[in-house]
Amino acid sequence: MSGHDFSQTIYGRSRPGRHGYHISSKPAEAPRDIPSEYLRDSIGLPEVSEPQVMRHYIELSNKNHHVDKDLFPLGSCTMKYNPKVNDEVAAMSGFAGLHPEQSDADVQGALKVMHGLERLLAAISGMDAVSVQPAAGAQGEMLGLLLARAYFADRGISRRRVLVPDSAHGTNPATATVVGFQAQTFATGKDGRVDLDILKSVLDDDVAVLMLTNPNTLGLFETHIAEIVEMVHKAGALCYMDGANMNAIMGQTRPGDFGFDMMHYNLHKTFSTPHGGGGPGSGPVACRSHLEPFLPVPRVVETDGTYRLEYNRPKTVGALHSFYGNFGIYLRAYTYIMRLGSDGIRRASSTAVLNANYLAARIADKYPIPYGSRCMHEFVASGESLKKHGVRTLDVAKRLLDFGFYAPTVYFPLTVPEALMVEPTETESRETLDRFADALLEIAREAESSPDTLHQAPTRTPVRRVDETTANRSPVITVPLA
Amino acid sequence: MPYTYHTDEDRKAMLGALGLANEAGLFDVIPEKLRLRALLPIEKGKTEPETLRAMGFISRANRPASQLFNYLGGGIYDHTVPSVVKNLSSRPEFATAYTPYQPEASQGTLQVIFEFQTHISRLTRLPVANASMYDGATALAEACLMAAKITRRDVVLVPYALNPRYLRVVRSYVSGQNVEVRTLRESSAGDLDAEALKQELGDRVAAVVVQTPNYFGALERPWEYEKEIHAAGALLVACVDPISLSVLRPPGEYGADIAVGECQPLGNEMSYGGPLVGFMACKQDYIRQMPGRIVSATHDVDGREAFVLVLQTREQHIRREKATSNICTNQGLLATRATIHLSLLGEHGFTELGRVCHERARKLAEKITACDGYTLKYSAPFFREFVIACPTDAESVAEAARREGILAGIPLSRYYGAAARNLLLVAVTEKNQDEDADKYCAALKRAALVKVG
Numbered sequence: 023m024s025g026h027d028f029s030q031t032i033y034g035r036s037r038p039g040r041h042g043y044h045i046s047s048k049p050a051e052a053p054r055d056i057p058s059e060y061l062r063d064s065i066g067l068p069e070v071s072e073p074q075v076m077r078h079y080i081e082l083s084n085k086n087h088h089v090d091k092d093l094f095p096l097g098s099c100t101m102k103y104n105p106k107v108n109d110e111v112a113a114m115s116g117f118a119g120l121h122p123e124q125s126d127a128d129v130q131g132a133l134k135v136m137h138g139l140e141r142l143l144a145a146i147s148g149m150d151a152v153s154v155q156p157a158a159g160a161q162g163e164m165l166g167l168l169l170a171r172a173y174f175a176d177r178g179i180s181r182r183r184v185l186v187p188d189s190a191h192g193t194n195p196a197t198a199t200v201v202g203f204q205a206q207t208f209a210t211g212k213d214g215r216v217d218l219d220i221l222k223s224v225l226d227d228d229v230a231v232l233m234l235t236n237p238n239t240l241g242l243f244e245t246h247i248a249e250i251v252e253m254v255h256k257a258g259a260l261c262y263m264d265g266a267n268m269n270a271i272m273g274q275t276r277p278g279d280f281g282f283d284m285m286h287y288n289l290h291k292t293f294s295t296p297h298g299g300g301g302p303g304s305g306p307v308a309c310r311s312h313l314e315p316f317l318p319v320p321r322v323v324e325t326d327g328t329y330r331l332e333y334n335r336p337k338t339v340g341a342l343h344s345f346y347g348n349f350g351i352y353l354r355a356y357t358y359i360m361r362l363g364s365d366g367i368r369r370a371s372s373t374a375v376l377n378a379n380y381l382a383a384r385i386a387d388k389y390p391i392p393y394g395s396r397c398m399h400e401f402v403a404s405g406e407s408l409k410k411h412g413v414r415t416l417d418v419a420k421r422l423l424d425f426g427f428y429a430p431t432v433y434f435p436l437t438v439p440e441a442l443m444v445e446p447t448e449t450e451s452r453e454t455l456d457r458f459a460d461a462l463l464e465i466a467r468e469a470e471s472s473p474d475t476l477h478q479a480p481t482r483t484p485v486r487r488v489d490e491t492t493a494n495r496s497p498v499i500t501v502p503l504a
Numbered sequence: 505m506p507y508t509y510h511t512d513e514d515r516k517a518m519l520g521a522l523g524l525a526n527e528a529g530l531f532d533v534i535p536e537k538l539r540l541r542a543l544l545p546i547e548k549g550k551t552e553p554e555t556l557r558a559m560g561f562i563s564r565a566n567r568p569a570s571q572l573f574n575y576l577g578g579g580i581y582d583h584t585v586p587s588v589v590k591n592l593s594s595r596p597e598f599a600t601a602y603t604p605y606q607p608e609a610s611q612g613t614l615q616v617i618f619e620f621q622t623h624i625s626r627l628t629r630l631p632v633a634n635a636s637m638y639d640g641a642t643a644l645a646e647a648c649l650m651a652a653k654i655t656r657r658d659v660v661l662v663p664y665a666l667n668p669r670y671l672r673v674v675r676s677y678v679s680g681q682n683v684e685v686r687t688l689r690e691s692s693a694g695d696l697d698a699e700a701l702k703q704e705l706g707d708r709v710a711a712v713v714v715q716t717p718n719y720f721g722a723l724e725r726p727w728e729y730e731k732e733i734h735a736a737g738a739l740l741v742a743c744v745d746p747i748s749l750s751v752l753r754p755p756g757e758y759g760a761d762i763a764v765g766e767c768q769p770l771g772n773e774m775s776y777g778g779p780l781v782g783f784m785a786c787k788q789d790y791i792r793q794m795p796g797r798i799v800s801a802t803h804d805v806d807g808r809e810a811f812v813l814v815l816q817t818r819e820q821h822i823r824r825e826k827a828t829s830n831i832c833t834n835q836g837l838l839a840t841r842a843t844i845h846l847s848l849l850g851e852h853g854f855t856e857l858g859r860v861c862h863e864r865a866r867k868l869a870e871k872i873t874a875c876d877g878y879t880l881k882y883s884a885p886f887f888r889e890f891v892i893a894c895p896t897d898a899e900s901v902a903e904a905a906r907r908e909g910i911l912a913g914i915p916l917s918r919y920y921g922a923a924a925r926n927l928l929l930v931a932v933t934e935k936n937q938d939e940d941a942d943k944y945c946a947a948l949k950r951a952a953l954v955k956v957g
Contacts, residue, residue: 025803028801028809031622042849045856049856050860056723056885061752061753062752065750065855066626067623067846069850075844075847075848083598085611086598091596091597096605101602117568118775120570121776123578131563157778157835158833160833192820192824193820196823196827200649200681200830207825243533290833297602298599298601299836300617301836302778318676339676340673341676344641346778347778350775350776356559361555364547364548365548369508376515423606423609451514452510485608485810493814498801499618500621
């Protein structure tokens, strides 16, 4: 029915009786003292050789686009170059070989890094305290809203709603629901920013939190940020900043200075840790002192240069991770911040903003940018003008793959028709930005002269456009057991 | 300055193209009073050699378990990571790719996830598996929420011997959804008390969680009460150590509806407990309630086999406040490592791994019980982890052994208070050689003589 033979999967390469790897030099016995009712027969794993495994996964790896190959301009994802020294540090045996149940006395270096990273992230945010525990940005959001719930509960106040602007990333409303709040979406103003009057109309004493991304997903700084935060605080609610876009502003301004009560970072965006094809990430939460008692356990505490893990926090929201979060990612981010320093951080954000504006200016003639000419680290262009040639943004995205680039984020935010959300990051050279701009302009010309080239694209990738409809209707998600 | 590469000339030309004299102009939209004039109060940047030196010093302030005689487990296990796994997973083609939103340029990642799903499905014998969760604890928490949604009920029963760190996370996760967590008592053998379970079942129970091996290492017999659980309208959620599925009965064979667990032991470093990688598998009926990313096989327009993310309408970026979960970025690269690890070991090597772990654990347990004053706490069968009762308090036994370079186990008083004062949880992997067991026992004997004070 599925029409798959799966011969190209690792299972297709299996030959019964072939042994790729040995654990023991003598044959191992079946468990003697576990009664048979507990035991299984076969598992059904493939049987392949070590060289086959190498070749199979090398072949697969060659089918990926990745940032070490070329530009990866995905908006709001901050696909900057991932420095290799970060990985070298994370692989040091003094870090990679630590077990989380080791005594504090044996892990002083690890605790120093966690504590140090929390202090650095507090300084960059202008906040008082940080928990690095959340494993990703969405879990950071979850922690933020758990803090808010615990904060209000502690004061005997019941507030049920979380406000999110319509330009917010989908995790914001999803998180509100997961934490037991009701998400309320409100429209942004004509200029793509929060409109104070609209915000006022949805604010009341049932609102617990405003979640706001700044710069927002249009790449715009919320110029009225101080007034927004003041209004929300006057209504008795808290302000949460989604820090997905911190790469634009680190070292230039601080969320704590705008008055935010809490925020999350994405270490796998702003602080250069590799995305790994979808994780691991890390989503530390920074907060002001009134929320600190609620942070998850354990906390890393320092006394006279000695570090320990502390669990005795009566008001804590509990824990969001088996242990202390994604420690291997902290090492990479800590190393990165050590390399950049205060001067490099400021240079990184200003260069990210320079690159985005330069690129926007180069393509704006063919891909208009509905919300203004000056952006922060990313911009959202529209492919709508190509529609008259029968070409959609999706076609532009696919054609970019033929030019050897990845595609920008497309059709998000929903407030821009045929959206192309582009974030080049600071690590790209002017030549690369020019090459990418040239490709986009060439594609716009193709849209006029030979739109079918775009409809057919991509043709130079390992596979061409795939049938998503059938896959969604009847998903085939494993190699069936013979 | 590191990681920005414009020449002065480029910078000037680019600013010029924007009509700006300097970079400060890029930030004119930020209100003047909010702009930082000075640099952040952190150190100036270091060169790569300086950084490596500084981080090298910090790393040497640790005493890594991997270089000691290590018997710590409790969810994280010190297994050999094959060189092939390290080599392949460090390739930038895997490490520096993003979530595979454009399938045509992401077939490598997509097929790896598809093979991961297949491996997990074979281990658990459940037909559906997702692309990964943050860790075993959050996978379990999400499974509880999923069960509550499927059954529209609001109580989750968990065993006393559930990993206490998982329990803490489950409580934090379900707190927003008004789901109540009730703890079941254990039997004197160390496994779940089936009678207590049957009494607690009722029309509010959404799920019964069974962890096997449980936190005390004891093996459970879910097949003995699976029928009662389902008859009461609840789901059976199995929380399992994937290494144990090399030899133990898979959850799908005893009627589990959802299976979750931690894939760190499959080719991932301990790394002080993170990053980790959880898995989730379930019955076909629940695929649309399952959180996380899912990859399906399909074809491209030329009829070639291809892979693609599916059922994204469950996910937050489409479904927003109605999503099954808020999970977005997960643990891709660690799932990649687990995939390669299982492919490499294969049917034979993985079975051998489980057998060797068990055999060495069994021999160590025998030797320990031959030491004066040390006994096995529970009589239920174990796989590769077990609890010993010490003649004195376990914390001081562990501390005395630690000074000799032996990490003897996890003192259970950390989680279960004074009642567990003498109990030590001991884990064994293929890295613990039979000859180390004598060293271990000698340390225990000496530790027993140390005065508690």
